[in-house]
Amino acid sequence: GIQVEQSPPDLILQEGANSTLRCNFSDSVNNLQWFHQNPWGQLINLFYIPSGTKQNGRLSATTVATERYSLLYISSSQTTDSGVYFCAVCLDYGNKLVFGAGTILRVKS
Amino acid sequence: DGGITQSPKYLFRKEGQNVTLSCEQNLNHDAMYWYRQDPGQGLRLIYYSQIVNDFQKGDIAEGYSVSREKKESFPLTVTSAQKNPTAFYLCASSTTRDAEAFFGQGTRLTVV
Numbered sequence A: 001g002i003q004v005e006q007s008p009p010d011l012i013l014q015e016g017a018n019s020t021l022r023c024n025f026s027d028s029v030n031n032l033q034w035f036h037q038n039p040w041g042q043l044i045n046l047f048y049i050p051s052g053t054k055q056n057g058r059l060s061a062t063t064v065a066t067e068r069y070s071l072l073y074i075s076s077s078q079t080t081d082s083g084v085y086f087c088a089v090c091l092d093y094g095n096k097l098v099f100g101a102g103t104i105l106r107v108k109s
Numbered sequence B: 001d002g003g004i005t006q007s008p009k010y011l012f013r014k015e016g017q018n019v020t021l022s023c024e025q026n027l028n029h030d031a032m033y034w035y036r037q038d039p040g041q042g043l044r045l046i047y048y049s050q051i052v053n054d055f056q057k058g059d060i061a062e063g064y065s066v067s068r069e070k071k072e073s074f075p076l077t078v079t080s081a082q083k084n085p086t087a088f089y090l091c092a093s094s095t096t097r098d099a100e101a102f103f104g105q106g107t108r109l110t111v112v
Helices: none
Strands: A004-007 A010-014 A019-025 A029-037 A043-048 A052-056 A059-064 A069-074 A083-091 A097-099 A103-108 B004-007 B010-013 B019-025 B031-037 B043-051 B054-057 B064-066 B076-078 B087-094 B107-111
Touching: A004 A083, A010 A019, A019 A029, A019 A083, A019 A103, A029 A069, A043 A052, A043 A059, A069 A083, A097 B043, B004 B087, B010 B019, B019 B031, B019 B087, B019 B107, B043 B064
Parallel strands: A010 A103, B010 B107
Antiparallel strands: A004 A019, A019 A069, A029 A043, A029 A083, A052 A059, A059 A069, A083 A097, A083 A103, B004 B019, B019 B076, B031 B043, B031 B087, B043 B054, B064 B076, B087 B107
């Protein structure tokens, strides 16, 4: 099956710093989403981005589908950005959303 | 408000008992999904359904069962056959096969 790899697995930042999270996937996909899981377990939708670039405030994402990777940029990080960031892809030939293992982000004040 | 509602938020089960987790959505979405998350892990797909009265097994369906009698409801039963049911269970829904998925707040199941 498709492999979804996220890097780095852990990241510690000082408040105000910038970061880049990466998601690599092993097959062609129809859909790619980035989620933030908060301390209560809720998955918050960040981006639906099968290709191209999108921005939402301090966050932006870029997916290069032909090269099978996506990047999530966090600028001027805040302590509320802490949590786990997941990348998930939807396969061409099915409706299943396959998740990566996540990146644990800790932002220190 | 439109959204996905999972209940209960916390659930305790004795070994050998079946329990049913509820998932309801009022988004008029066709597809619904159940995922399991273990501590420090990603999400793994249990079952999914694209239309009423039809569903498919995901990667870890053993020990679980589902039904899809109504478009807005997709309950998950954790049976006594599930060897290690303690986990965080998340339900999701989406419109078409390639559309954006949205998640409920989850149910934490603990076997005591």
